[in-house]
Amino acid sequence: MSHVTAEKPPQATTEPRTIDLRALYAQTDIGSLLAELDHELVGLAPVKRRIREIASFLLVARAREQMGFSSAPPTLHMAFTGNPGTGKTTVALRMAGILHRLGYVRKGHLVSVTRDDLVGQYIGHTAPKTKEVLKRAMGGVLFIDEAYYLYRPENEKDYGQEAIEILLQVMENQRDDLTVILAGYTDRMETFFQSNPGFRSRIAHHIDFPDYDDGELLLIAEKLAGNAEYRLSDSAREALREYISRRRQQPNFANARSLRNAFDRARLRQAMRLTQREGAINVDDLVTLEASDIRASRVFDQDESPDNGTDRQR
Amino acid sequence: MRLTQGTFSFLPDLTDEQISKQVEYALGKGWAIGIEYTDDPHPRNTYWNMWGQPLFELRDAAGVMQEVHACRAANAEHYIRINAFDSERGFETVRLSFIVQRPSVEPGFQLQRTEEKGRNIRYTIRAYATDRPAGHRYFATDRKT
Numbered sequence: 001m002s003h004v005t006a007e008k009p010p011q012a013t014t015e016p017r018t019i020d021l022r023a024l025y026a027q028t029d030i031g032s033l034l035a036e037l038d039h040e041l042v043g044l045a046p047v048k049r050r051i052r053e054i055a056s057f058l059l060v061a062r063a064r065e066q067m068g069f070s071s072a073p074p075t076l077h078m079a080f081t082g083n084p085g086t087g088k089t090t091v092a093l094r095m096a097g098i099l100h101r102l103g104y105v106r107k108g109h110l111v112s113v114t115r116d117d118l119v120g121q122y123i124g125h126t127a128p129k130t131k132e133v134l135k136r137a138m139g140g141v142l143f144i145d146e147a148y149y150l151y152r153p154e155n156e157k158d159y160g161q162e163a164i165e166i167l168l169q170v171m172e173n174q175r176d177d178l179t180v181i182l183a184g185y186t187d188r189m190e191t192f193f194q195s196n197p198g199f200r201s202r203i204a205h206h207i208d209f210p211d212y213d214d215g216e217l218l219l220i221a222e223k224l225a226g227n228a229e230y231r232l233s234d235s236a237r238e239a240l241r242e243y244i245s246r247r248r249q250q251p252n253f254a255n256a257r258s259l260r261n262a263f264d265r266a267r268l269r270q271a272m273r274l275t276q277r278e279g280a281i282n283v284d285d286l287v288t289l290e291a292s293d294i295r296a297s298r299v300f301d302q303d304e305s306p307d308n309g310t311d312r313q314r
Numbered sequence: 315m316r317l318t319q320g321t322f323s324f325l326p327d328l329t330d331e332q333i334s335k336q337v338e339y340a341l342g343k344g345w346a347i348g349i350e351y352t353d354d355p356h357p358r359n360t361y362w363n364m365w366g367q368p369l370f371e372l373r374d375a376a377g378v379m380q381e382v383h384a385c386r387a388a389n390a391e392h393y394i395r396i397n398a399f400d401s402e403r404g405f406e407t408v409r410l411s412f413i414v415q416r417p418s419v420e421p422g423f424q425l426q427r428t429e430e431k432g433r434n435i436r437y438t439i440r441a442y443a444t445d446r447p448a449g450h451r452y453f454a455t456d457r458k459t
Binding site: 106107109128134135136138139140174177178 | 366369371372373374375376377378380381
């Protein structure tokens, strides 16, 4: 747990001359939230660091306010970029909770939308639709997944532009009513921002989600299994490690999402194995995933053509 | 004559901050907010015009206030009210309704007497403002279109 420290302001205009940031920290309960974040989300060091920075900043802003300094509400619109399955949505959900506990958003709910929820089908349909979504998100966080779909450069009559304009206006004028988080794959978001410079400048925090390394992925798989009350046998863990390094070489690798799919399929195989077995099964059998459950995956096929590795393997 | 309909109507007009707190209360109860306006404020006129769709799934009053401001801008010198609808089984009705804008001049109502058979008198009321066509009722001079 890192402690938040801040310089004392040069001159305070009201009575309290010192302020105990640590007490304020304890009072807002961010500590437990950040600890939870550390505990439940594997890896993502730069993301966690940025969240800590934002949390500290909001804390200091509150302290400044108590000391009588101006604290214009900071712009907290964010862009999450990263490869598939790196935890953008999960972190966005947390973000709503964090901002709420810090008192930055009033309600702390997350409204998650994609292009379909914002852009209409015909002329005059887009503005009411976008405004409706914005109204629902007020007091919380609006999360726009795969935001680059909003802008379709190939079609100049596309209504996405209209949605973008309304969004920009609200992001600028009603900063204290809602926080917008855009998410998408790194390269596509880059082109999106290039064609919509207004967006880039209105977003203060560009957070890049790095890919997980093999060790982190294994940890994630174990957490997944643990949450679903399963256990990996030692040989299964070894098989999974091999699975990860092989899966990574194949196309459509989606980090944690691939692992989740692999886990789901392993569960199916385990169930099949148990039902086909003779005799009684015990508790251990019910909760343990064996190496054979994992090694049955097509990822382990020797003579596999490289373009076969989709997430829809058997 | 000041129109007294709905909740809070004997209190001074609510400020925006107070309105927003009432809306917050209604949203907290899970009620859907609807905004309605009219220039025919007869007490038996329950069908005011809807300002857009009722606002479902809102969590915060800011979205409602935005619509209230838009409705005020479009309907100056009209009555505007906020209804909070409870969809819970057993209620399924408006639980809270209050006026958030009224015309600057409210001429009030006339008591009309109709004499019937046997010198019986029937009473009814009529808003003076409804002498004029809809859309021109509460303006000091006819609105220029």
